Amino acid sequence: MKLKDPIKFIPILKERIWGGEKLITTFKKTSDKKNIGESWEISDVEGDVSVVANGPLQGQTLKELLNSYKGDLVGNKVYEQFGNDFPILIKFIDAKTPLSIQVHPNNELAKARHNSFGKNEMWYIMDAEPDAELIVGFNRNVSQKEYVESLENGSVLELLNSEKIKTGDTFYIPTGRVHAIGSGIVLAEIQQTSDVTYRIYDYERIEEATGKQRELHTELALEAIDYDVHKNYKTTYELKENQFTELVHSPYFKTDILNLEGRLSKDYSQLDSFVIYMCVAGSFELDCNGEKLQVDSGETVLLPASITKVNLQSSEATLLEVYL
Secondary structure, three states: OOOOOOEOEOOEEEEEEEEEOHHHHOOOOOOOOOOEEEEEEEOEEOOEEOEEOOOOOOOOEHHHHHHHHOHHHHOHHHHHHHOOOOOEEEEEEEEOOOOOEEEOOOHHHHHHHHOOOOOOEEEEEEEEOOOOEEEEEEOOOOOHHHHHHHHHHOOHHHHEEEEEOOOOOEEEEOOOOOEEEOOOEEEEEEEEOOOOOEEEEOOOOEOOOOOOEOOOOHHHHHOOOOOOOOOOOEOOOOOOEOOOEEEEEOOOOEEEEEEEEEEEEEEOOOOOOOEEEEEEEEEEEEEEOOEEEEEEOOOEEEEOOOOOEEEEEEEEEEEEEEEO
16 A cells, blocks of 8 residues: 555654753643653654654554555665664754763764664754854864863863854754754754763753753763864755755765745656655645645655645745655
8 A cells, every 4th residue: 555645643752951942832842841842753663653643644663664565655775775773863953051062983983882863953043043053073173182171171162163153054063973952952953863872061050850960971072073274064045945955965864954934846757765844934735635734834745756746825834854
């Protein structure tokens, strides 16, 4: 049986020490927890596998769909490469206060140490309070010795590159790049399916549940870090109305952006991959085989690879298109 319908999943909400309320109040997620920092929209991480929210497949897990539909779900080439492992993790993040400064290992390190994929990721800023900042990379070339000394004497923030941000700003975070989301930021995060993070500095915060500081991974991070400075950390792009524009194309995922006003038809018959739409502003209607689905800001929908033609319609919306 061919998959004919777009799929929404039940968000997996994560309470975080730095989380806020905007995923609940602004983006209509449902939870009785406080400090919701992350909404995992599509996940195949062990212990946190997404469950279908709509249509005839409601209640099935993403893993069950992969087992049943294989290339019809993800594309034949994708299935040949990844089998029954979905290769991308999709999130929305609300940082009320800053996240820890952290780094992710590459595929080789992650495989050897954790039997996991590495964690290349990207951020698209959906909302940012005035003067909001994030940390991406170093502000000059740093030796490992100098970096370790800065951790020991508490001056590591002086080595890091801070960027003031606004809605629409985009950053690709390859493995090895030290980074941290600052306070007052809501963003869409697209990454490899991995939950491996090395925390290197956490502002000496105390966790309420434990009464202790969170664990740091100083030694594990040393070999993972890229100590070089890079000229540009922010992605440059030109947003064009009713045209998909390349945002971040990496070996691990491709993301384009669309500012939609009116109606647009899209043909995926030459793309051997699933497609994910993340609505990052406004709302749009997805028309597939005559079946219509409303997608609101802060929602995500998966188009199986077997769906080759869709129509999109909106008075005004911005969406990210993710595929392999």
